[in-house]
Amino acid sequence: MKKVLIFALALILAAALIGPKIVGSQLANGIQNTVDSINKSSSYSASVISMESSWFSTRAEVTVGMIMPDMSDVTGEAPVDFSINLDVSASHGPFIINDGLAIGWLHSVVQTQVTELPEGLVFPNNDPLYKFNGLTGLFGATTYQDSIAAMGYTDPETQATLTFTGLTGNGEISGSGVQYKAAANNMSMNVENMLNFNVENIALDVKSPSSIAAMLSQGLYDSNMSFSTQLVTFTDVMKGNEVRVTDTKLIGISDYDKETDLGNVAMTTTVALVDAPNMNLSDLKSVIEIKNLQATFLLAYQDFSSKMLENMSNPTQVQVDLDAFMNTYLLDQLQANPEYNFSEISGKINGSEFRGKIMAKLGEVTELPKALEDTAFWMQNVIINSNMLMQKDAAEFIATTVVTEQLLANPNFTALSEEEQANIISQQVQGTIDGLVQQGMASLEGEDYSMIFTLEGGIATLNGNIIPL
Numbered sequence: 001m002k003k004v005l006i007f008a009l010a011l012i013l014a015a016a017l018i019g020p021k022i023v024g025s026q027l028a029n030g031i032q033n034t035v036d037s038i039n040k041s042s043s044y045s046a047s048v049i050s051m052e053s054s055w056f057s058t059r060a061e062v063t064v065g066m067i068m069p070d071m072s073d074v075t076g077e078a079p080v081d082f083s084i085n086l087d088v089s090a091s092h093g094p095f096i097i098n099d100g101l102a103i104g105w106l107h108s109v110v111q112t113q114v115t116e117l118p119e120g121l122v123f124p125n126n127d128p129l130y131k132f133n134g135l136t137g138l139f140g141a142t143t144y145q146d147s148i149a150a151m152g153y154t155d156p157e158t159q160a161t162l163t164f165t166g167l168t169g170n171g172e173i174s175g176s177g178v179q180y181k182a183a184a185n186n187m188s189m190n191v192e193n194m195l196n197f198n199v200e201n202i203a204l205d206v207k208s209p210s211s212i213a214a215m216l217s218q219g220l221y222d223s224n225m226s227f228s229t230q231l232v233t234f235t236d237v238m239k240g241n242e243v244r245v246t247d248t249k250l251i252g253i254s255d256y257d258k259e260t261d262l263g264n265v266a267m268t269t270t271v272a273l274v275d276a277p278n279m280n281l282s283d284l285k286s287v288i289e290i291k292n293l294q295a296t297f298l299l300a301y302q303d304f305s306s307k308m309l310e311n312m313s314n315p316t317q318v319q320v321d322l323d324a325f326m327n328t329y330l331l332d333q334l335q336a337n338p339e340y341n342f343s344e345i346s347g348k349i350n351g352s353e354f355r356g357k358i359m360a361k362l363g364e365v366t367e368l369p370k371a372l373e374d375t376a377f378w379m380q381n382v383i384i385n386s387n388m389l390m391q392k393d394a395a396e397f398i399a400t401t402v403v404t405e406q407l408l409a410n411p412n413f414t415a416l417s418e419e420e421q422a423n424i425i426s427q428q429v430q431g432t433i434d435g436l437v438q439q440g441m442a443s444l445e446g447e448d449y450s451m452i453f454t455l456e457g458g459i460a461t462l463n464g465n466i467i468p469l
Contacts (some may be wrong), residue, residue, distance in 0.1 A: 002176070011206075012347070016214045016240040024053045024054070024055065024056075024057075024090075024092045025053070026081045027053070027058050027090055027092070028051060028053050028058060028060075028228050031048060031051065031060055031062065031088065031196070031323065034046070034457070035048055035062065035207055037252065038064065041106070042311055043050050043066065043067055043124060044064070044065065044066055044067060045065045045066075045067055045308075046062060046064045046065070046100060047062070047063050047064070048061075048062055049062065049085070055092070056091065056092050057089070057090060058088070058089070058090045058353065059087075059089050059094065059336060060085055060087075060088040060114075061085060061086070061088070061090065062085070062086045062088060062139055063083055063084070063085050063086070064083065064086060065082055065084070066083070066085025067309075077231065079448070084113070084129075084327050085112070085113040085115070086110055086112060087110070087113055088107050088108065088109070088362075089108070090107065090108040090109070090111065091106070091107045091108075091136075092105070092106060093105040093106060094138060102135060102347070102369070103137075103138065103273050104135045104136055104138060105137070105138060105140075106119050106135070106136040106142075107131050107133050107135050107136075108132070108133075108135075108136070109131070110131070110132040111128040111130065111131040112128045112129040112130050113128070113312050114128060120154045120266065122151065122152050122153075123149050123150065124150055124151075125146070125149065125150055125166075125425075126217075127149035127150070127166075129149050129151075130148055130149070130263070130356065131146060132144060132145075132146045133145050134467060139363075140174060140175060141172060141173070141174035141175075142172065142173045142174070143170075144170065144171055144172070144173070145168070145170045145419060146168075146170075146171075146182075146186075147167060147169070147170050148166055148167055149298070149434045150164060150165050150166035150168040151163075151164050151370070152164070155217050155260060155446070158191065159192060159351055160190065160191040160192070161190045162187075162188070162189050163186070163187070163188045163189075164186075165185040165186045165187070166184065166185075166391075167182050167183065167184040168182065168183060168184075169181060169182030169204070170182075171206075172212070173212060175211050175355045175380050176209065176211070177206045177209040177210065177211065178207070178209075178210070178211070178215075180204070180205070180206045180207075181200065181203075181204065181205050181206075181208045182203070182204045183201070183203050183204070184202040185200070185201065185202075186201075187199045188198055193238070194236075194238060195234070195235060195236055196233070196234070196235040197232075197233070197234050197299040198231075198232070198233045198306070199229050199231075199232050200229065200231040200232075200233075201228075201230035201231070201329075202227075202228070202229050203226075203227070203228045203229075204226070204227050204291070205225070205226045205227075206223070206224075207223065207224045207225075208221060208223040208224070208263050209222055210223070210385060211223055213305055215289065218258075219295040219296070219299040219300075219302070220254065220256040220263035220293060220295040220298060220299040220399075221255055221256050221263075221378075222254065222255050223252070223253070224252070224253050224254040224256045226250065226251045226252070226253070227249070227250045228247070228248060228249040229245075229247075230246070230247060231244065231245070231246055231247075231250045232244070232245040232248065233245075241275040241276075241277050243274065243277075244273070244274070244275045244276075245271060245274050245275075246268075246271075246272045246274075246275070247271065247272035247273070248270070248271050249269070249270050249271075250267065250269050251267070251268045251269075251334060251454075252266070252267050252268075253265070253266045253268075254266075256295060260343060261294055261295050261296055262292050262293065262294055262295070263295060264289065264291045264292070264293065265289070265290045265295050266287065266288070266289045266290075267284070267287070267288045267289075268284070268286070268287045268288075268364055269284075269286045270285050270286075271284040271285075271347075272284075279349070279397075280348075280349075280351070281348065281349060282347065282348045282351075283346070283348050284346070284347035285345070285346045285347060286340070286342065286344065286345055287343045287344040287345075287451075288340075288341070288342055289339065289340075289341040289343050289359075290338045290339070290341075290375045290460070291338065291339040291341070292335075292337055292338045292339060292341055293336075294319070294327065294329075294332060294333045294336050296332070297330075297332065297333040298331045300325060300328070300329045301325070301329075301426060303364075304321055304322065304325040308323045311434065312407075314351075326368070326372070328370075328463060329463070331367070331368050333362075334365040334368075334384045335365055335366075335432055336361055336363055336446065337363070337364075338362055339359070339360065339361035339362075340360050340361075341358065341359045341360060341361075342356075342357055343357050343359065345357060345358075345388075348394070349393070349394040349396075349398070350393060350412070351393070352390075352391040352392070352393035352394035352397070353390075354388070354389065354390040354391065354394045354395065355389055356386065356387055356388030356389060356451075357386060357387060358384070358386040359384065359385045359386065360380060360382060360384045361364075361382070363382070363456075364381075365381055371407060379455070379469060380457065380458045382455060383455065384453065384455040384458045385453075386451075386452070386453045386454075386456050387450065387451065387452045388450065388451045389448060389449070390446060390449050390450070391447070391448050392447040392449070394431060395448075395449045396429060396433065399429045399433055400429050402432075403425055403428045403429050403432060404425055405422070407424065407425065407428070414415050419465075422460045436449075437449075440462060440463055440465050441462065441463075443463045450463075451463060452464070
């Protein structure tokens, strides 16, 4: 028993003495490998300005930038420098003493350098623009907190102001997944005597069972994301109008099957209330689904996009790269029968409901069209099924809005009294709706209006009637 205890103590002592040096060496290699990976992209650049690594700590300065296409021959201006310098400081484990004792392999802090700020931009708390503070545990998982600084900006010419209270987040990165949550209290913009724009209580939540390496290599992966705002307010000071948007939420879900190399993406947007002058929208919901996406196609498209930016000043080369991309990857993607669906569109206009969907997918494609803009090819191969149902009051409100905008462009109409204008609008609205029904553009279901459109095999129907294309 005594020998086992001595052996265990020896292992702990070895880890305490040798571990920090190994961690420091791996960190230095990791920084350089990350820089090398960034430089493989034609859209970004990175370099290590300096690095000092001792037994128990490492310090480095890294610059990271975005490469913008050189359009100086067109604009006459030199490319803008979109680069930042990052300070990296780290303490090596397994025993880390930083504001207390922590057990882990690495405590790292990455933050932007303090530089001369553009005119009008201030950081009221003197914080770095971005800061990351992470602890990598003994089993490789990294927990961290990060932040974007509170800031204010005043345009020197217009005196328009932009204020942001800052963002704070926390997350975890491991071989088995990624998760992250962040929140910001307020962001606002003010243009004196013109408009005010304000967003309150911004929240972001991201989860994925995929590792960072898998995300970068696969192009598609399983994930769940949500973004929400509690209140968005827009005030037109000149007109004295205010629009309030309450409880907006965007939920994104993606999934990927590695065996088939296909994945799906769904985006659901909900808005509890839009309160605007003369209009109230509530219970709004939109669901967009993109199905049967090929990860290989997406990765190839990313590569083509990078080449396109790199060769922006050489249209001939861009066309060569585009042709190569299309000829190599497009047919396989089309033969996967991709779909782009608005699987749900619903809500209420001044309490009157509407709901519908638009489902679109490709049928069996055997070859590429001779020209991508060949309308006949797409009409022959696309399959669309859509419908929309709108209650009477909602239909009349939309028709009233359209007719009013058209009539206001006529000076003879604007010269009439409000009562005369209202009578003309009422007559034209009812005439417009009746005309749509008579022409078969809409159908009556009781007091409600519906529209059903289909397209398959190059044949289109509207409310059961074949229409020429």
